[in-house]
Amino acid sequence: xxxxxxxxxxxxxxxxxxxxxxxxxxxxxxxxxxxxxxxxxxxxxxxxxxxxxxxxxxxxxxxxxxxxxxxxxxxxxxxxxxxxxxxxxxxxxxxxxxxxxxxxxxxxxxxxxxxxxxxxxxxxxxxxxxxxxxxxxxxxxxxxxxxxxxxxxxx
Amino acid sequence: xxxxxxxxxxxxxxxxxxxxxxxxxxxxxxxxxxxxxxxxxxxxxxxxxxxxxxxxxxxxxxxxxxxxxxxxxxxxxxxxxxxxxxxxxxxxxxxxxxxxxxxxxxxxxxxxxxxxxxxxxxxxxxxxxxxxxxxxxxxxxxxxxxxxxxxxxxxxxxxxxxxxxxxxxxxxxxxxxxxxxxxxxxxxxxxxxxxxxxxxxxxxxxxxxxxxxxxxxxxxxxxxxxxxxxxxxxxxxxxxxxxxxxxxxxxxxxxxxxxxxxxxxxxxxxxxxxxxxxxxxxxxxxxxxxxxxxxxxxxxxxxxxxxxxxxxxxxxxxxxxxxxxxxxxxxxxxxxxxxxxxxxxxxxxxxxxxxxxxxxxxxxxxxxxxxxxxxxxxxxxx
Numbered sequence: 406x407x408x409x410x411x412x413x414x415x416x417x418x419x420x421x422x423x424x425x426x427x428x429x430x431x432x433x434x435x436x437x438x439x440x441x442x443x444x445x446x447x448x449x450x451x452x453x454x455x456x457x458x459x460x461x462x463x464x465x466x467x468x469x470x471x472x473x474x475x476x477x478x479x480x481x482x483x484x485x486x487x488x489x490x491x492x493x494x495x496x497x498x499x500x501x502x503x504x505x506x507x508x509x510x511x512x513x514x515x516x517x518x519x520x521x522x523x524x525x526x527x528x529x530x531x532x533x534x535x536x537x538x539x540x541x542x543x544x545x546x547x548x549x550x551x552x553x554x555x556x557x558x559x560x
Numbered sequence: 561x562x563x564x565x566x567x568x569x570x571x572x573x574x575x576x577x578x579x580x581x582x583x584x585x586x587x588x589x590x591x592x593x594x595x596x597x598x599x600x601x602x603x604x605x606x607x608x609x610x611x612x613x614x615x616x617x618x619x620x621x622x623x624x625x626x627x628x629x630x631x632x633x634x635x636x637x638x639x640x641x642x643x644x645x646x647x648x649x650x651x652x653x654x655x656x657x658x659x660x661x662x663x664x665x666x667x668x669x670x671x672x673x674x675x676x677x678x679x680x681x682x683x684x685x686x687x688x689x690x691x692x693x694x695x696x697x698x699x700x701x702x703x704x705x706x707x708x709x710x711x712x713x714x715x716x717x718x719x720x721x722x723x724x725x726x727x728x729x730x731x732x733x734x735x736x737x738x739x740x741x742x743x744x745x746x747x748x749x750x751x752x753x754x755x756x757x758x759x760x761x762x763x764x765x766x767x768x769x770x771x772x773x774x775x776x777x778x779x780x781x782x783x784x785x786x787x788x789x790x791x792x793x794x795x796x797x798x799x800x801x802x803x804x805x806x807x808x809x810x811x812x813x814x815x816x817x818x819x820x821x822x823x824x825x826x827x828x829x830x831x832x833x834x835x836x837x838x839x840x841x842x843x844x845x846x847x848x849x850x851x852x853x854x855x856x857x858x859x860x861x862x863x864x865x866x867x868x869x870x871x872x873x874x875x876x877x878x879x880x881x882x883x884x885x886x887x888x889x890x891x892x893x894x895x896x897x898x899x900x901x902x903x904x905x906x907x908x909x910x911x912x913x914x915x916x917x918x919x920x921x922x923x924x925x926x927x928x929x930x931x932x933x934x935x936x937x938x939x940x941x942x
Contacts, residue, residue, distance in 0.1 A: 429875035430661050458788050461878075462887055462904035475889070477876060477904075481788060481802065484809070488876075508791035511912045534618035534941060545626060557630045557897060 408432040411487060414455060418448055426490065433487035442474075442491050443500040449478060449489070450505050456480050457487065460506035465516045467547045471495065472522060476502065493522070495546075501527040519545035583611055586923075590619050596693060597937025599911075601926070608922050613915050620941040628901035633659050633733060633868055636901070641727035643903060644939040646689055647882040649675075649682040649718075652731035657812060658877035658888035659733045663870035668859040671735035672814045677748070677851045678718065678730065679813075679879075680844040684755070685714040686882040687837050687844075690934045691762060694834070697931045698775055703765055710758055713751055720744055733868065735861030745852055752849045759842055767835070776831040780917045780929035783828055790913035794884025794906050796933060799836045800828035806880040818850045830932040837934070869896055883907050883934055907939035 411433050415423045422441055428434035437445050449457040457478040466473045476489040493499055501524040502509035513524045514533040521543035524530065532539070542549060589600035598619035604612040624643060628636050640655045641648040653675055660667060667675075692707035715725045720741055722730040730737055766772045782792065784800040797804060805822045807815040823839030825832025872894040878887040884906025891900040910933050917933075918926050 427873065429873050431876065459791050461791055461793075461885060462876075462889065462902065464889060464900075464902040464904075466891055466900045475902075477887070477889070481804065506791070507789045508909055508912065511908065534621040536618070544623060547629075 411455065411485065414452065415445070415448070419445065428488055431486060431488060433485070434490070435487065436490045436492070439491045439493045439497065439499055442489075443502070443504065445489060446476070446502050446505040449487075454483075456482050458482070458506075460502065460508045460512075463502065463509055463512035463516070465520045465522060465545075467495070467520060467545065469547050472497065472520060474499065474516070474522075496521060496523075498523040498525055500525050503527055519543060521546065588926075590616075596931070596935070599935075599937050599940070601930075603923065603926070605923065608924075610918050610921050610923060610926060613918050613926070615911055615914055617911065617937070617940050620938045622938075622942065624942045625901055625903060628898060630897065632896045633870070633898060636898075637731065637733075638727065638729040641729055642938060643905060643942060644881065644883065644886070644907070644936055645726055646936055647682050647686040648726065648728050649678045649730065650879055650881045650886060652728060653679055653813070654877055654879040654881070654886050654888045656731045656733050657879065658875055658890045659870060661875040661877050662873060662890055662892055663733070663864075663868075665734045665862050665864065667735055667813075667862055669814070669856050670739075670858040671860045671862075673851050673855040674736050674740060674860065675731060676813055676815065676818075677848055677855070678721070678728075678736075680847045680851070681714050681717060681748075683844045683882050684841050684848075685711045685718075687841050688714075690837060690882075690931075691834075694928075694931045694934075695766060697927050698772065700765065700772070703762055706758070706762060706765075710755060713754070717744065717748055717751060720747070732861060734864045735859070737861075739860050745855070748848065748852055752845055752852065755845050756842075759838060759845075763838060767838070773831065775925075775928055776834060776932070777829060778827070779830045779925050780921065780932060781827070781829050782913060782917045786916050787828070787913065790916070791909045792884070792913050793909065794881065795836045795840060796833055796884065796910055796913075798822065799825035799832040801826055806878060806885060810878075812877075812879065814851075815847075817854070818847045820844075820846050830928055833932045833934075867896060869894060878904075881906055883936065883939065884910060903942050905939045905942060907935040907937075908942075911935045911940055 424436040426434050426436050449455050457480045459479040461479055462477040464475050471492050472495055473490055473492045479486050501513055513527055516522055517524055518532040518535055583604055583606050586603040586605050588603055590598045600616040602614040603610055624639055627639055640651040643651045688707040688711045692704035695703040719725050722728050782800055784802055787797050787800045801824055803822050803824050808822055820843040823836050825836050870892045872892055874891045876889045878885050886906055887904030889902035890898050893899045917929050
């Protein structure tokens with residue numbers, strides 16, 4: 406599907422809630438409110454003319470005053486891509502996308518552990534990468550201070 | 561002997577209640593020869609049948625993403641070698657591509673050709689390691705020796721070019737670090753010619769071997785729908801019948817100039833994953849052959865500023881790594897260091913699908929299924 410059609414499909418279903426943002430080398434990049442994320446994901450996956458069946462990657466970005474979650478989607482049937490973004494407070498809670506794509510399971514566990522975001526209705530919210538006895542907070546946060554961690558000065 | 565009790569249940573010290581089956585937990589790993597690294601599997605067993613499995617990862621977590629936020633763009637390139645050390649060239653390539661996309665740098669043609677040659681040679685080397693260790697897990701030692709013989713030649717070719725055998729640190733933003741030496745092209749041509757019949761040799765040992773077929777046919781089925789749901793990519797996805805290869809469908813670098821096929825499987829079992837990788841080695845060899853014939857002369861690196869600062873923005877570059885889609889998502893705030901680098905590695909997603917494949921299988925098959933997935937632990941843990 407063309408860029409305009411995908412964006413229109415989203416804007417018709419969620420009027421005034423989907424906002425475009427620039428992304429190098431990608432046509433469709435939309436930002437959405439955090440409460441709507443599960444509905445938007447379901448819509449992206451289950452609508453015939455969108456059918457985004459592959460969640461390639463899911464990640465989080467820390468901006469100190471808020472966090473941004475990024476969902477990178479692809480459709481094998483229709484061969485188109487898009488990125489969905491949502492922003493939430495730093496200790497925020499959000500619906501788990503595992504209900505839509507199973508691939509989100511491990512990605513969300515990683516994000517929860519490294520960034521400190523809680524995913525509601527996650528089937529298996531155990532930590533995944535850090536040691537069992539880890540008690541030094543959320544290391545991927547921008548303001549994290551570790552014992553031997555020295556930050557490179559910004560230029 | 562005639563009055564010896566045939567049925568153990570008749571033995572006076574064993575009662576029927578004691579011999580009934582019950583589910584039990586077996587711990588496998590983290591240091592187990594068949595986990596190809598440090599992966600721990602908690603198995604819930606019913607006799608010899610696996611009821612469920614929980615992979616426990618993270619033993620090789622080095623926080624590469626955090627390191628990336630604390631290094632300049634160029635300083636991070638050597639770290640990408642350590643993501644997937646078996647196919648380090650492809651990691652180099654992916655990261656450089658993401659930065660080039662962000663800063664809109666045009667890479668010279670010769671550099672692109674060199675990248676493709678190195679990628680494909682590295683792909684063959686990686687598949688050879690896989691084939692060797694996979695057959696070793698099945699108990700066949702000969703293919704392992706054959707595979708390492710050919711891999712050695714590839715490593716010699718790469719060493720000739722960049723001086724390293726494992727962690728290459730060869731590619732740069734805008735090109736490659738040094739040109740191919742004079743003797744590379746004739747040597748590589750020799751290798752391509754030598755390698756073609758070698759694949760038949762591996763196939764002669766394994767492909768129709770009844771013991772091999774018995775261990776792999778119909779074992780560890782991962783159907784297409786589940787594979788997509790878990791975002792399994794690469795040879796594992798192609799083995800389940802989906803013709804999807806980034807080199808063909810979304811050609812990056814100069815892949816659109818070469819002719820090659822995308823092998824796919826039909827039954828999505830372990831044998832299909834094997835044959836897909838065997839065919840991929842042939843195709844990679846074909847690409848190297850064509851690239852060696854048509855490599856142009858010219859620059860090997862685009863001019864970049866000594867203090868490299870890409871503009872503000874975000875970009876995602878993906879390459880078809882040997883294990884699937886390898887993605888680099890970079891967020892830049894217009895400084896010398898990236899704001900965020902996300903490494904999307906194929907093994908991470910592929911391993912998450914393991915429980916779906918081993919439920920109901922025998923414990924001996926788990927080793928084969930795990931090996932056929934071709935996960936590499938530093939790629940999972942980053």
